[in-house]
Amino acid sequence: MADVEMKPAEDHKDDGEKVEEAPKKIPPTPAAEIKSNIALIERAVSTLEPRFTHRVLRNLNALRKRLDDAALREAIDGVYPSESSVKKQLLNWLPAASTSDTSMDIDTSATPAAKPPQQDPVPEAEVYIRLLIIHHLLTDKATYAKALELSNETTEKIHAYNRRSLDPISAKVWYAVERAYEFNDKLAEARPFFLAAHRTASLRHDDETQASLINRLLRSYLQYNLYEQADKLVSKTTFPSSAANSQHARYHYYLGRIRAVQLNYSDAHANLQQAIRRAPSATIAPGFYQAVHKLSVVVELLMGDIPDRGLFRYPVLEKALVGYFEIVKAVRTGSLSQFQTTLAKYASQFEADKTYTLIARLRQNVIKTGIRRLSLSYSRISLRDICVKLHLDSEEDAEYIVGKAIRDGVIEGRIVHEKGWMECGGQKSGYGPEVSEVFTRRISYCLELHNQSVKAMRYPLNAHRKELAAAEGAREREKELAKEIQEGGDLDDDDGGLGDGF
Amino acid sequence: MASNLGALYQDLIQTFRSQPSDLKKVGVLLAQLKVGLIQAGLLIPQPGVNPQDLVIAREILEIGAFWSIRTKDIPSFDRYFSQLQTFYNDYRGLLPESPREYPIRGLNLIRLLTQNRIADFHTTLESLPLRADNPFIAHPMNLERWLMEGSYSKVWNAREEAPAEEYKFFVDSLMGTIRNEIASCEETAYDSLPLKDAATLLFFKSQPELVAFAQKRGWQVDLTGGIISFAKKGEEKIEIPKEKLIAANLSYARELEQIV
Numbered sequence: 001m002a003d004v005e006m007k008p009a010e011d012h013k014d015d016g017e018k019v020e021e022a023p024k025k026i027p028p029t030p031a032a033e034i035k036s037n038i039a040l041i042e043r044a045v046s047t048l049e050p051r052f053t054h055r056v057l058r059n060l061n062a063l064r065k066r067l068d069d070a071a072l073r074e075a076i077d078g079v080y081p082s083e084s085s086v087k088k089q090l091l092n093w094l095p096a097a098s099t100s101d102t103s104m105d106i107d108t109s110a111t112p113a114a115k116p117p118q119q120d121p122v123p124e125a126e127v128y129i130r131l132l133i134i135h136h137l138l139t140d141k142a143t144y145a146k147a148l149e150l151s152n153e154t155t156e157k158i159h160a161y162n163r164r165s166l167d168p169i170s171a172k173v174w175y176a177v178e179r180a181y182e183f184n185d186k187l188a189e190a191r192p193f194f195l196a197a198h199r200t201a202s203l204r205h206d207d208e209t210q211a212s213l214i215n216r217l218l219r220s221y222l223q224y225n226l227y228e229q230a231d232k233l234v235s236k237t238t239f240p241s242s243a244a245n246s247q248h249a250r251y252h253y254y255l256g257r258i259r260a261v262q263l264n265y266s267d268a269h270a271n272l273q274q275a276i277r278r279a280p281s282a283t284i285a286p287g288f289y290q291a292v293h294k295l296s297v298v299v300e301l302l303m304g305d306i307p308d309r310g311l312f313r314y315p316v317l318e319k320a321l322v323g324y325f326e327i328v329k330a331v332r333t334g335s336l337s338q339f340q341t342t343l344a345k346y347a348s349q350f351e352a353d354k355t356y357t358l359i360a361r362l363r364q365n366v367i368k369t370g371i372r373r374l375s376l377s378y379s380r381i382s383l384r385d386i387c388v389k390l391h392l393d394s395e396e397d398a399e400y401i402v403g404k405a406i407r408d409g410v411i412e413g414r415i416v417h418e419k420g421w422m423e424c425g426g427q428k429s430g431y432g433p434e435v436s437e438v439f440t441r442r443i444s445y446c447l448e449l450h451n452q453s454v455k456a457m458r459y460p461l462n463a464h465r466k467e468l469a470a471a472e473g474a475r476e477r478e479k480e481l482a483k484e485i486q487e488g489g490d491l492d493d494d495d496g497g498l499g500d501g502f
Numbered sequence: 503m504a505s506n507l508g509a510l511y512q513d514l515i516q517t518f519r520s521q522p523s524d525l526k527k528v529g530v531l532l533a534q535l536k537v538g539l540i541q542a543g544l545l546i547p548q549p550g551v552n553p554q555d556l557v558i559a560r561e562i563l564e565i566g567a568f569w570s571i572r573t574k575d576i577p578s579f580d581r582y583f584s585q586l587q588t589f590y591n592d593y594r595g596l597l598p599e600s601p602r603e604y605p606i607r608g609l610n611l612i613r614l615l616t617q618n619r620i621a622d623f624h625t626t627l628e629s630l631p632l633r634a635d636n637p638f639i640a641h642p643m644n645l646e647r648w649l650m651e652g653s654y655s656k657v658w659n660a661r662e663e664a665p666a667e668e669y670k671f672f673v674d675s676l677m678g679t680i681r682n683e684i685a686s687c688e689e690t691a692y693d694s695l696p697l698k699d700a701a702t703l704l705f706f707k708s709q710p711e712l713v714a715f716a717q718k719r720g721w722q723v724d725l726t727g728g729i730i731s732f733a734k735k736g737e738e739k740i741e742i743p744k745e746k747l748i749a750a751n752l753s754y755a756r757e758l759e760q761i762v
Binding site: 261264364367393396399402403433440450 | 591620621624625626627628629630647650651652653654655656683684686687688689690691692693695696699703741742743747750753754757761
């Protein structure tokens with residue numbers, strides 16, 4: 001299933017942004033990292049700067065993979081005072097452990113001077129730890145049910161806290177909740193739950209949670225092939241434009257899928273292009289990259305275009321797209337028999353990718369391409385020959401099909417019924433107002449991109465003071481430099497003298 | 503479930519099964535049953551209802567769907583089908599599968615096809631769990647494929663192969679659809695066409711029928727020469743959209759000004 005393949009992609013999704021941060025902090029143990037993250041979260045809450053929370057969430061995925069019971073327990077120990085009730089609740093979710101040695105070890109090495117905290121950290125930290133625990137529980141089949149229970153409890157908590165500074169974290173929690181439901185095979189049951197949460201998020205203008213939940217809902221509809229409902233959801237909601245890139249990528253992918261099913265190929269194509277552009281690079285999220293490209297190849301074919309040959313040589317895609325490449329070849333040559341055999345050969349793969357029905361629709365495109373090729377190479381051809389060349393069943397069919405092709409504007413030509421042949425007219429030239437329209441579209445895209453990037457620049461508070469100081473220093477240095485140059489000039493003169501002497 | 507509802511239900515089944523069934527009476531019974539279903543809270547299933555009752559409610563609605571088609575009342579079929587969807591989709595796990603489910607789904611597909619709602623057709627098709635091997639679904643799927651690629655004669659020939667009696671009720675409107683399709687193809691693909699050939703292409707058996715159809719489409723029929731000629735549509739003139747170009751260029755200039 002396409003969705004299964006989406007998963008590794010989603011897992012990786014945010015890693016793209018992580019990469020640049022990684023070199024800075026390779027060494028800390030997971031527990032130490034959680035602690036420093038919680039410190040950041042506290043800072044975010046106290047300074048009202050969601051930026052810090054985002055930074056914490058950005059390395060969530062990398063951190064997730066390194067978690068274990070001991071690390072989590074240690075982190076909780078380190079963050080909460082010993083008598084805290086929250087701490088007990090949290091620890092309940094982890095297996096009561098053969099703790100002592102391991103956690104002691106790490107404790108001494110990682111945070112030797114940490115003094116025991118006096119009070120509970122902010123609720124955001126609690127939710128963050130809960131999120132980590134859910135992810136951790138989801139790594140093992142045995143604890144799936146537990147993860148589900150915890151995620152239910154966590155969502156209730158989020159609801160009860162109702163803090164805006166919690167929003168970025170809760171957006172991530174919803175993702176974990178979905179995974180928990182999915183692993184427990186209860187995705188359909190989670191839907192009313194998501195819908196209610198989405199309503200709340202919209203009312204609170206909580207963009208990130210909204211974006212996350214819209215994607216959750218679309219995903220769950222598409223998983224069960226409920227395209228009609230998914231379409232209605234899309235038409236009734238607006239996807240917040242401030243959402244993260246990865247959410248946008250997913251949203252566009254789902255939208256592309258819906259539009260493709262509805263035969264709205266140009267829209268589907270535009271959405272898939274957006275998804276490809278917004279997705280992290282291929283090496284980081286290969287699953288998503290492949291899934292989007294599979295769909296986009298099919299949509300491009302349905303639009304009557306032939307995808308680039310280079311696409312199929314791309315290392316990440318080459319293997320995944322073998323079947324699609326064969327289909328492209330068949331469509332390109334307009335050979336109906338080759339198309340049918342390829343379709344049969346890769347049927348199971350296409351069905352798993354949920355592209356089978358879309359590819360089956362290509363049959364008419366194969367015929368159209370065939371007719372177009374014939375119309376280009378012959379100025380007059382008998383219907384009988386068309387029938388033989390395209391492997392059609394009867395001459396009568398051929399006549400209807402050619403008629404339809406002419407009406408649909410695939411070819412320019414006439415049928416002369418009395419003589420039983422098709423006469424092909426000249427091709428239209430490729431230049432006209434459409435060209436300038438395409439040009440305009442591209443230019444406006446570039447301009448938009450430029451404007452967006454200007455808007456996205458950040459200016460930290462009071463940073464200009466530092467700059468002022470730096471400028472001062474620079475002026476100072478300049479003066480010194482000028483002095484040195486003057487003095488150096490003398491030196492040069494000396495050199496010159498020396499030179500003269502030689 | 504109330505006892506009078508049960509009696510009505512038995513009555514409905516008998517009337518529906520008898521050959522030929524009394525459509526009028528079925529209609530009356532259905533109206534009464536629907537009121538009964540609403541009273542029992544079964545028309546739109548509520549949680550915690552006895553599955554056995556739901557099966558009966560489903561059957562009543564199914565009979566209603568078939569009845570609408572036999573009385574050629576398409577909007578009514580539409581309503582019944584929407585009501586049935588709850589039973590088919592959301593209660594799939596709870597209820598035993600209905601033998602009439604796929605015939606009705608297939609009928610719905612054909613309905614979409616005859617109304618030329620291709621996008622809806624595909625959306626619906628996509629949401630069906632099993633496909634090609636089911637004759638009730640395969641039939642509309644084939645029809646759609648032939649329609650799309652233009653093999654109209656195959657559609658024409660397939661009209662006798664309908665898997666269920668009710669499918670034939672759609673044949674007439676389907677033929678109307680393809681005739682219009684073919685006609686629009688002919689208008690662009692041919693300069694002129696002999697009357698006799700036009701009749702075969704459009705599946706008309708007699709000339710008067712063809713002439714009436716031709717007049718409706720505004721074709722020039724030359725009865726003595728036995729030729730239909732199609733009015734040429736004038737080549738569209740390509741005009742340069744001056745204003746649009748000027749506006750676009752001005753906006754580029756403005757944007758550039760901002761950047762530099």
